[in-house]
Amino acid sequence: MSWYSGVPTYDTVLAAALAFALLVALLAPFVPSPYGRFASDRFGFGLDPRLGWLLMELPATVTFLFFFFRGPHRDELVPRLFLALWLCHYGNRGFFFPLSIRTPRAARASFSVMVMASGWVVTSLHGYLNGTWIASLGHYPTGWLADPRFLVGLALYAGSLALNIHSDAIVRNLRTREEVAAGKKVYRIPTGGLFRYVTSPSYLTELTAWTGFAICTWSLAGVFIFAVSAANLVPRAFSTHRWYRERFPDYPTERKVLIPFLL
Numbered sequence: 001m002s003w004y005s006g007v008p009t010y011d012t013v014l015a016a017a018l019a020f021a022l023l024v025a026l027l028a029p030f031v032p033s034p035y036g037r038f039a040s041d042r043f044g045f046g047l048d049p050r051l052g053w054l055l056m057e058l059p060a061t062v063t064f065l066f067f068f069f070r071g072p073h074r075d076e077l078v079p080r081l082f083l084a085l086w087l088c089h090y091g092n093r094g095f096f097f098p099l100s101i102r103t104p105r106a107a108r109a110s111f112s113v114m115v116m117a118s119g120w121v122v123t124s125l126h127g128y129l130n131g132t133w134i135a136s137l138g139h140y141p142t143g144w145l146a147d148p149r150f151l152v153g154l155a156l157y158a159g160s161l162a163l164n165i166h167s168d169a170i171v172r173n174l175r176t177r178e179e180v181a182a183g184k185k186v187y188r189i190p191t192g193g194l195f196r197y198v199t200s201p202s203y204l205t206e207l208t209a210w211t212g213f214a215i216c217t218w219s220l221a222g223v224f225i226f227a228v229s230a231a232n233l234v235p236r237a238f239s240t241h242r243w244y245r246e247r248f249p250d251y252p253t254e255r256k257v258l259i260p261f262l263l
């Protein structure tokens, strides 16, 4: 199949990846990924979430670096800048986030291996498609730095990443170290930052970050990671909103699910 880049292997994998995103969109509304507050032993063996996250995200870094450094454009300025964005993103999501979450004893086996295995499909495809596109098949001359798509996409990406890290930090700090050391799995209502407006600001900013990435790389590899993330996170945001409302009678009624003032 050669319908996009003209390279049959790449285009076939890209088509399969987009079909996988569609499959996730069809299934995710019925089965929330079994980890965290939706953990379930129906899906088999569970890992410590810190290990689960680390292993699940690792292929995004490894495959991207592998394919990036094989590419003929690997030493050019704009591809190098995309490499820096990638390392920022996965330095946070792949290493800082898993190592900093607060996991009490009661939640030590709550990350289903099924989540990790399906996550591997996504993170491997994501690393391959973007690493290959950016360093081999795409064309990013230095003039791309002045292109409005690059500038708008980069601004959206950077602002979203900062807000995503901030939202993750608010949630992390809801549990004190003492509670975690005592083995207590405590949930509280998050407040402040974008939580004033929506229940799932981390998901909102994850999706706007990948939108920015897709715009600044102007590629279907970028569209893939946005699509598969949206397929997973939009239904999870609705389930999370319902979960808070059922669990906390005093949950703020004006707080929306995912999009401030709208949804």
Ligand SMILES: NC(=O)c1ccc[n+]([C@@H]2O[C@H](COP(=O)([O-])OP(=O)(O)OC[C@H]3O[C@@H](n4cnc5c(N)ncnc54)[C@H](OP(=O)(O)O)[C@@H]3O)[C@@H](O)[C@H]2O)c1
Pocket: 035, 036, 037, 049, 101, 102, 103, 107, 110, 164, 168, 171, 172, 174, 175, 185, 186, 187, 188, 189, 190, 202, 203, 206, 228, 229, 230, 232, 233
């Ligand atoms: N691109 C993608 O497809 C994708 C997919 C998933 C996640 N992500 C990103 O990964 C990040 C984490 O997502 P997530 O779904 O794991 O988020 P999460 O549900 O917010 O969980 C993160 C951590 O905070 C704890 N926690 C959550 N709510 C809490 C509360 N009310 N009180 C106390 N502790 C609480 C969780 O503990 P427990 O584990 O014990 O519940 C977990 O340790 C987000 O930035 C998200 O955007 C991206």
